Amino acid sequence: MLSVENNELLTRTGSGTPMGQLLRRYWVPALLSEEVAEPQCAPVRLTLMGESLVVFRTADGRLGALEEHCAHRQASLYYGRNESEESRDGQCGLRCVYHGWKYGIDGRCIDMPNEPATSKFKEHIRIRSYPVAERGDMIWIYLGPSRDIPALPDLEWAVIPETHRYLSKRLQRSNFAQAMEGGIDSSHVSFLHSDARLWNPDWTHAKDSTRDHLTDDGSPKFFVEPTDYGMLIGARRNAVDGQYYWRITQWLMPWYNLVARDGDGPITAHAWVPIDDENCWAFSITYNPDKALTKEQTDHYRHGGSVHAQVLADGSYLPTRNSDNDYLIDRTLQKTVSFTGIRGIAIQDVAMQESMGRVVDRTKEHLGSSDAAVIAARKRLLAEARALAEDATVAPSGLDPASQRVRSASAILPRDVSWVDATAESRQAAQRHYQPS
Template identity: 40%
Template sequence: MLKREDNEKLTRTGPDAPLGRLMRSYWQPAALVSEMPEDRPVKAVRLMSEDLVLFRRDDGGWGLISRFCAHRGVDLSYGRLEDGGLRCLYHGWLYGPDGRCREQPAEPPSSTFADKIRIRSYPCEERNGIVFAYLGAGDPPPFPAFDCFTAPQAYTFAFKGLWECNWLQGVEGGIDPSHVSFLHRFVGEDPREVYGRQFSEEVAGTGQKLSKLVGDHVRPDIEVERAEHGLRVFAIRELDGERTHVRITNLMFPNAFVVPFGNDKVFAQWHVPIDDENHYWYMVLYDFAERTDAETLLAQRLAEVTLPDYRPIQNRGNDWGFDATEQSELTYTGMGLDINVHDQWAVESMGRVQDRTVERLGVSDRAVTANRRLLLKSLEAFEAGSPLPAQPLDADGAARLVGPVAVDMVGPTTGWQGQWAAHDARRRAESPWATPLGSPALSDDTAAGAGATADA
């Protein structure tokens, strides 16, 4: 359990909250590129309790500024894209991507009033279908060389979803390796074609689908170690005297995790506060072996949500689609075949902000407790101006932040520790775009060419 004051520290992310300031010192997802209208790429965004508006710049980049005009407080998300900026509909004040007021048409020609007006603005960068924003002080840090950023876009897919609870509940669900033995299991026949592939794919060397394997082995040994990216989490399930199932997931500090999704796929998922009681998860799926069918994947995901908010059709308002007959005959949850809904129910059902002062954690919660300790220590480091996890200070530091390795494999019961890195190295060696960890990443053009050669 946590002390009440620590629970407050780790859940409050507004502009003046200690954790809010820490999280703003990292690049955070602000929107999907695919949700920006092509005919008028302007969208209201609420990010860590700040109301902003995102828009496409003339040069193809992105601008992110305060949602409200400094003149009379009018909503700029309805503004006109004109003259390289966003023009307020009320009196025609024009704002550039840097937040500076460029024009005030009703003021005298000799007026310098516009020079004194500037609203909040934040730098943005686009990476694999997501617009990231930096809301912190000073210059933004370079992007790490994580796979989710360096994979060619043709091998990736990005999406998002709304969860009606605090951000930390989402992250803690993602780094908890023991829940998969129950939450995502079947009691009936596994309908492979529609269920989340990481639980319906056969685990190489076992003849079993992951949902069956983890369901039969409900007591994994969990080990957690610090890493440059945050935490590396091992879930070890001994199958017999000769074979052990090893699943490695990661915390990508401060609010993302990286998990294997089948044999060749991995996804990184950020849990980004809208405010302290709601958040979006953003995902970049990347495939080491094959180009993604982004059009099909997008259609599948859009069928599970309502727009424009990306709220799941199954949500707390309809009991997450719970069906007692399904629970007795097909899925353990009785909440349908979308594993995202299972995770959503688990973290939303705790309440908007979980009261961690009354929980009881065990040995199987090692990753959760390790994450909380890391967050609290990092808050102290941030206040003291000390280095933080996964935050490169320069290009060389960013180049060293690679991976992280996320694998689902079977190794020898004795000596599995020496196998997971080799397993990942083989996957990278066979990939049309990935490079060995520690080697310079391929440029997008080089990787795209490699992919084309492989396809040919």
């Protein structure tokens, strides 16, 4: 359990909070590239850690991320016109449709048509602009101090060929931390996802090993190794012939996790990003660093298979199975082939995590030995947020791209073999992905 004070510290991410300050030191996975796919596309409205922004791609292909509201009288630039050089001022930018003030991607006001042509007023007007970048079919935004801007993340899924990955996004109506804790806590896989073979064809090749190990031993012992990027987590289950079955995952500062890889199959990654303190984006990525995903795989993910969720077509990214319809829980299914009666791995996770309340009251928890990794991640985040709040020159961990080049694994090992040593090689991301092209 956590004290009231620590629960607040962990979950509050506004700009004045210690956790908000820590999280603002990292590039934020903010949008799928497809949301601003075309030059001069419609602006996208987006809230990150309580800050409202608009993101757009200019007619000449550059990305802009601006505070949402116009400096004049605070109308939303979401309704604005994304104009090309052929406009009256000859520049690309976003024009407010209330009185026509227009902004460049640097936030400077470049046209103010409701003031006299001789006026110099516009030269004094600037709204907040945020650094924005694109990598791995993801739009990344940096909300922190400009002097501290880090290198873009070198997470393996973001640097492999686009044919090798599939990304999806869904809205989760809970605080980011409890969503992320679900990603770290792999002991629930033996229960909540025990029907996963129904939803995840990527596991069929492993049906006689992975699934059976997971269901045969539902009380894994957790081992946590602190690392420069975050934590290496080993979940140990008993396997046949006196061996251990290890599922080895990483949690990377401040909001990423990798799910254990089965053999040479695809890897699942997640990013849990605060929208505000009661909602988060869950980005899910399935990737194979070694080969392209097949059309069959990506079709399956697109239809809500594996860890991906089908979402409403209204742009909200709210899953079609959501708390308004009790996730379409099927009690007959629950009595027969499914532990939960809820269809799909992602929705099983969402149902449990949202059912805890928007911001779970961690003073009421009773944590056991299988919660070791969750406890360690909390401690790490709390310690780093406190350290930064006390001394703004402290460098948060996990910002070095070289440290992020890791991947998850699984292994069956004799009992006397070190899981860390035995899997060292298979946990390295392939160096070829980082060669300058």
